Amino acid sequence: MLIYYIKLAVISLRRTPLLSFLMIATISVGIAATMITYTVSYMMSKDPIPSKSERLFTVHLSSWSPDQMFRMRDGKEDIPMFVTYQDAMNLYRQKVGVNQTIISSHKAMARSSTQPINEAISTYIRPTTHEFFGMFEAPFLYGNPWSSLEDEQGTQVVVLSKQRNERLFDGQNSIGKEVLIGGLLYRVVGVLDDWPLIPRFYLEGSEMFTEARDMFIPFRTQVNNNWLSTKDTSIYCWGDYDLNELNSVLNSECVWLYFWVELNSAEQRSDYLNFVNNYAMEQREFGRFPREQMNRVFDVNEFIKYSKVVSSDSKIAVWLAVAFLIACLLNCMSLMMTKFHGKGSEVGLRRAIGASQQDIACQFTCEAVLIGFAGGVLGLVLANIGLSVTAQVYSHLNAQLMTMNIELVMITILVSVATSILFGGYPIYRACKIQPSSQLKSL
Amino acid sequence: MKDLKPIIKSLLHSKMAPLLIILQVAVTFTILVNSIYLMVEKHADINNPSGLAEESLFSFQMSINGEDMDEKVANLYRDLESIRALESVAEVTTVSSIPLSHRGGGFEIRLDPNESGYITKAAFFTGGHQIIETMELNLIAGEGFSLIDEGVMSTFLADRAVGIVITKALAQELYPEDWHKALGKTVYLNQSPQTIRGIVEHMVGPWSFWPQKNNNVIYPTIFIMGDMNVLVKAHKGQREKSMRDVVELLMQDPSRYIDELKSMSELKETAYQAQNAAYTTLQAVILGLSLITMLGVFGQARFTVLKRRKQIGTMRALGASRVEIIRYFTLENAFITACGIAIGVILTILANNLIVEHFALSPVPVPYIIYGGVIIFIAGLVAVIQPSIKASNVSPAEATRSV
Numbered sequence: 009m010l011i012y013y014i015k016l017a018v019i020s021l022r023r024t025p026l027l028s029f030l031m032i033a034t035i036s037v038g039i040a041a042t043m044i045t046y047t048v049s050y051m052m053s054k055d056p057i058p059s060k061s062e063r064l065f066t067v068h069l070s071s072w073s074p075d076q077m078f079r080m081r082d083g084k085e086d087i088p089m090f091v092t093y094q095d096a097m098n099l100y101r102q103k104v105g106v107n108q109t110i111i112s113s114h115k116a117m118a119r120s121s122t123q124p125i126n127e128a129i130s131t132y133i134r135p136t137t138h139e140f141f142g143m144f145e146a147p148f149l150y151g152n153p154w155s156s157l158e159d160e161q162g163t164q165v166v167v168l169s170k171q172r173n174e175r176l177f178d179g180q181n182s183i184g185k186e187v188l189i190g191g192l193l194y195r196v197v198g199v200l201d202d203w204p205l206i207p208r209f210y211l212e213g214s215e216m217f218t219e220a221r222d223m224f225i226p227f228r229t230q231v232n233n234n235w236l237s238t239k240d241t242s243i244y245c246w247g248d249y250d251l252n253e254l255n256s257v258l259n260s261e262c263v264w265l266y267f268w269v270e271l272n273s274a275e276q277r278s279d280y281l282n283f284v285n286n287y288a289m290e291q292r293e294f295g296r297f298p299r300e301q302m303n304r305v306f307d308v309n310e311f312i313k314y315s316k317v318v319s320s321d322s323k324i325a326v327w328l329a330v331a332f333l334i335a336c337l338l339n340c341m342s343l344m345m346t347k348f349h350g351k352g353s354e355v356g357l358r359r360a361i362g363a364s365q366q367d368i369a370c371q372f373t374c375e376a377v378l379i380g381f382a383g384g385v386l387g388l389v390l391a392n393i394g395l396s397v398t399a400q401v402y403s404h405l406n407a408q409l410m411t412m413n414i415e416l417v418m419i420t421i422l423v424s425v426a427t428s429i430l431f432g433g434y435p436i437y438r439a440c441k442i443q444p445s446s447q448l449k450s451l
Numbered sequence: 452m453k454d455l456k457p458i459i460k461s462l463l464h465s466k467m468a469p470l471l472i473i474l475q476v477a478v479t480f481t482i483l484v485n486s487i488y489l490m491v492e493k494h495a496d497i498n499n500p501s502g503l504a505e506e507s508l509f510s511f512q513m514s515i516n517g518e519d520m521d522e523k524v525a526n527l528y529r530d531l532e533s534i535r536a537l538e539s540v541a542e543v544t545t546v547s548s549i550p551l552s553h554r555g556g557g558f559e560i561r562l563d564p565n566e567s568g569y570i571t572k573a574a575f576f577t578g579g580h581q582i583i584e585t586m587e588l589n590l591i592a593g594e595g596f597s598l599i600d601e602g603v604m605s606t607f608l609a610d611r612a613v614g615i616v617i618t619k620a621l622a623q624e625l626y627p628e629d630w631h632k633a634l635g636k637t638v639y640l641n642q643s644p645q646t647i648r649g650i651v652e653h654m655v656g657p658w659s660f661w662p663q664k665n666n667n668v669i670y671p672t673i674f675i676m677g678d679m680n681v682l683v684k685a686h687k688g689q690r691e692k693s694m695r696d697v698v699e700l701l702m703q704d705p706s707r708y709i710d711e712l713k714s715m716s717e718l719k720e721t722a723y724q725a726q727n728a729a730y731t732t733l734q735a736v737i738l739g740l741s742l743i744t745m746l747g748v749f750g751q752a753r754f755t756v757l758k759r760r761k762q763i764g765t766m767r768a769l770g771a772s773r774v775e776i777i778r779y780f781t782l783e784n785a786f787i788t789a790c791g792i793a794i795g796v797i798l799t800i801l802a803n804n805l806i807v808e809h810f811a812l813s814p815v816p817v818p819y820i821i822y823g824g825v826i827i828f829i830a831g832l833v834a835v836i837q838p839s840i841k842a843s844n845v846s847p848a849e850a851t852r853s854v
Binding site for chain 2: 030034037038041075076079080115117125128130214236237238239245249250251252321323324325328329331332334335336338339341342343345346349350398401402403404434438
């Protein structure tokens with residue numbers, strides 16, 4: 009029976025091609041607009057690392073000056089999202105979590121050891137510790153992270169991004185080859201695969217939609233080489249410091265390092281916070297941590313929310329698009345009214361030879377579903393075209409934001425079908441109510 | 452106007468179809484008005500006057516050599532001198548951050564040092580005494596800096612009492628009643644007191660998206676860091692040549708590196724990319740919406756014409772002219788659109804309250820509601836032309852045929 013209804017629906021759609029096209033087109037345009045904006049907003053705010061987002065934490069400490077607060081945020085005192093070198097090292101060495109890592113940044117000229125010096129390019133570098141790769145699930149194409157021993161000794165080793173490996177070594181397995189960073193030799197121990205982490209939650213908000221950096225080196229080597237790039241690092245200071253001397257920064261109260269910790273389970277969070285608070289109290293004995301203590305740990309999603317990366321622009325866009333979809337659906341609804349009105353005599357005839365109201369409803373629902381489905385498919389095509397255009401216009405954002413995953417594709421079709429049934433409801437109801445007698449008289 | 456009564460009666464007779472159009476118009480109106488307003492706001496944002504000589508400025512980062520502070524300073528001065536000596540270069544200075552480069556630092560601004568909160572925030576531009584001349588800022592009150600004011604420091608603090616030059620926007624925020632009053636007053640940058648010695652008309656800060664981007668402070672002290680920002684003003688029309696000249700000159704030193712070499716036009720384009728993208732999107736939304744509404748009105752009008760062939764035929768047979776038929780349908784649609792707009796105005800005001808509450812945006816001003824109404828009304832009129840002409844072509848003989 010269902011197949012028969014679908015057949016009827018197809019015939020009916022083909023009988024009025026212009027009207028059918030208009031209906032499908034309006035739905036698809038509305039669906040496309042909604043899905044384009046929703047995709048961007050969804051990709052911006054989705055959980056980037058579902059397997060451990062509840063047990064990865066970043067640590068923020070109240071180490072700021074007694075004279076004034078670090079800053080106001082939303083009308084309240086806020087503490088820095090970075091920690092000082094002393095605190096990062098102390099927390100790292102105590103190894104209270106399963107894994108912990110320090111994340112720094114640096115910028116230097118880099119080239120492979122076989123390239124001439126004038127081919128060196130300015131490169132953003134990520135000094136960190138070996139745990140980083142495992143904690144944030146960075147995929148390796150070749151090789152492995154460096155070892156904890158290499159971290160301690162400050163061995164000059166580097167992990168390359170896939171892109172940089174292609175540029176320097178034609179995408180070959182480059183383990184054991186050498187690159188020059190800031191004039192110093194670093195041995196390649198690993199090459200990352202594509203790493204589409206959205207948002208790149210371990211960084212501050214303004215960097216969360218950037219690509220991963222091209223080179224990762226042991227943090228110890230940055231310290232040993234006395235590297236500090238004030239043009240690249242976000243660094244906030246109080247007390248005595250000289251930004252020209254890394255040593256001075258290391259011993260100062262300047263905050264500039266991210267500290268992340270991985271715990272066994274989300275339940276250990278309060279234990280860890282206690283540990284951090286106790287640590288702050290110990291530091292007070294050395295005259296540090298003078299302010300009222302507001303130390304905190306944020307899990308991944310809390311930190312993303314704190315960073316306010318989903319701009320209100322993109323939220324407004326979604327609401328505008330939903331309203332746009334409603335306008336389109338209302339339009340489609342009136343087209344359906346037109347359509348079903350024209351089919352009065354057909355309904356009359358079918359009712360006269362024994363079809364019940366339910367049968368008629370079923371038949372027209374099939375038609376509405378078909379329209380919705382076609383609109384969804386066309387909408388999907390339009391949305392993907394729209395997204396590639398959007399990726400061009402918004403080239404400053406990560407292109408990964410403008411790609412639909414399978415979930416979103418399903419949502420698109422479902423929304424389209426569901427809304428067309430919903431908005432087709434009234435026209436269908438009206439069609440069912442047609443009296444057989446009134447229509448048959450004029451035949 | 453005597454037509455209006457039968458129109459309303461016939462609309463009330465079959466409510467659903469016109470109601471749908473009314474709703475559609477209302478929803479469209481709401482989105483349209485909000486989008487137009489957002490678009491105009493973005494437009495103002497993008498066209499925010501930078502105050503700079505955009506066409507002739509460029510900037511870059513360079514390394515400076517030297518074992519200690521004195522040596523670094525000496526090398527920096529020598530580099531700047533040799534850049535200034537280039538034929539294509541009009542003026543050069545070093546400055547802690549470049550406008551629109553998205554990198555910089557700032558301070559909280561207070562008039563009373565013991566205040567717990569602050570009045571506003573401002574970005575801090577510290578560098579050579581030629582900053583104002585290099586950027587070609589328009590000094591509208593007080594005085595700028597000269598060589599004797601210049602100093603050198605290695606911490607990001609304004610602790611030398613030489614005075615500062617601020618933007619008019621900042622002065623207005625400090626003294627809303629009269630910005631002239633700011634001149635000569637003492638303000639506190641975090642905790643450091645500074646006297647305001649000059650006010651410039653416009654100057655844009657490092658971050659294009661920052662609400663306080665027009666609040667800027669200039670301070671004549673060279674802040675020595677590992678990499679120095681250099682801002683160069685080329686002679687008119689010679690920027691390309693000047694960029695090449697400067698690179699050639701500096702790269703004579705093999706240990707030097709230069710990075711982020713960008714013209715101010717490039718920086719501006721990158722800085723406003725997000726706003727520009729949003730602007731384009733809003734334009735597309737407005738266009739798409741208008742088209743969909745017109746399509747809806749068009750479909751609805753055709754539908755009513757089809758449904759009422761017999762009625763139209765009767766009207767014609769009873770002596771209605773073609774013009775009267777066209778008038779009838781135009782009026783009917785105008786009425787429907789007007790109802791839609793009326794509901795739309797209410798929706799807009801409601802949506803406005805939500806937007807203000809959830810997104811911290813300012814509400815849509817009344818003129819936009821009027822403009823939006825006019826646009827939708829005209830779109831509706833255009834859409835109804837073809838169906839009403841079609842209706843006027845219905846022959847009076849139609850009335851005599853049975854349906």
